[in-house]
Amino acid sequence: MDIINELILQAAASPWLYLVMFATAVIDGFFPPIPSETVLVAAAAVAASTGGTNLWLLCALAAIGAMIGDNIAYAIGRSVGTTRFAWMRRPRVAAAFARAQSTLTRSGAPLILGARYIPVGRVVVNMSAGALGYPWRRFLPLSALAGITWALYSAGIGILAGHWLEDQPLLSAVLGVAFALVIGLIIDRVTAFRRRRRALADDAVIVVPADAVREASPAEVAG
Structure with missing residues (x-):
C-alpha cells in the first residue's frame, strides 16, 4: 500500500499530470x-489529501479541454451529420440522436449544459447540435459555461474525498471516483425519467367519446 501511495504522489506532483488532464478532457x-x-x-x-498539485490550474485546463472537445463534437456533427456511419444508425443510437434533436429545438441551453455531466450524452447532444444546425454563436458560450461548471463540480468531489481521507491518496482517489460515478448514474437516471415524462406528455392526445360526436339537430342549429 505504501508503495502504491508513493507512486500516486509522484504522479500527482508530475507536471505531466496537467498535460494528461488537458488531453483527456479534449478527447473525452x-x-x-x-x-x-x-x-x-x-x-x-x-x-487535497497531500498537496503538490495546483488545483486551479488543473481545473482551468480541464474546463478549457472540455470546451474544445465539445466543440470538436459539434464540428463533427456539423460535417458528417448523424446517419453517415453504420453505428449511428443502430436503433438505440439513432433514438438517442432523435431525442436530442427534438429537445434542442425546444430547450437547447439546458440540454447542452446538462449533457456535459453525462459522458455519452454530451457527445450525442453536441453532435446533434452541429448536425441540426444549432447556432454556433450560442453553442460556444454554452460549452464554455458547461466546461467550467463540470470542472468545478468534478474537482469538488475529489477535494471532499481528499479532505476526508487525508494522507491516504489511494483511498481518497478511489472514494472520489466511486462517488462521482454514483452521482453521474443518478443524473443519468433522473434525466432519462424526465425525458420519458416529456415524451409521454408530447404524445398525449385528447380522446373525445364517440357518443359526444353527433350531428346537430335542426332545432339546435336554429336555437
Whole structure:
C-alpha cells in the first residue's frame, strides 16, 4: 500500500499530470471511453489529501479541454451529420440522436449544459447540435459555461474525498471516483425519467367519446 501511495504522489506532483488532464478532457468531448472525470476527480482527491498539485490550474485546463472537445463534437456533427456511419444508425443510437434533436429545438441551453455531466450524452447532444444546425454563436458560450461548471463540480468531489481521507491518496482517489460515478448514474437516471415524462406528455392526445360526436339537430342549429 505504501508503495502504491508513493507512486500516486509522484504522479500527482508530475507536471505531466496537467498535460494528461488537458488531453483527456479534449478527447473525452468526442470519444466517451476516455475517462476525463476519473482523471480530474482522482487528481483533485490526491491533491487535497497531500498537496503538490495546483488545483486551479488543473481545473482551468480541464474546463478549457472540455470546451474544445465539445466543440470538436459539434464540428463533427456539423460535417458528417448523424446517419453517415453504420453505428449511428443502430436503433438505440439513432433514438438517442432523435431525442436530442427534438429537445434542442425546444430547450437547447439546458440540454447542452446538462449533457456535459453525462459522458455519452454530451457527445450525442453536441453532435446533434452541429448536425441540426444549432447556432454556433450560442453553442460556444454554452460549452464554455458547461466546461467550467463540470470542472468545478468534478474537482469538488475529489477535494471532499481528499479532505476526508487525508494522507491516504489511494483511498481518497478511489472514494472520489466511486462517488462521482454514483452521482453521474443518478443524473443519468433522473434525466432519462424526465425525458420519458416529456415524451409521454408530447404524445398525449385528447380522446373525445364517440357518443359526444353527433350531428346537430335542426332545432339546435336554429336555437
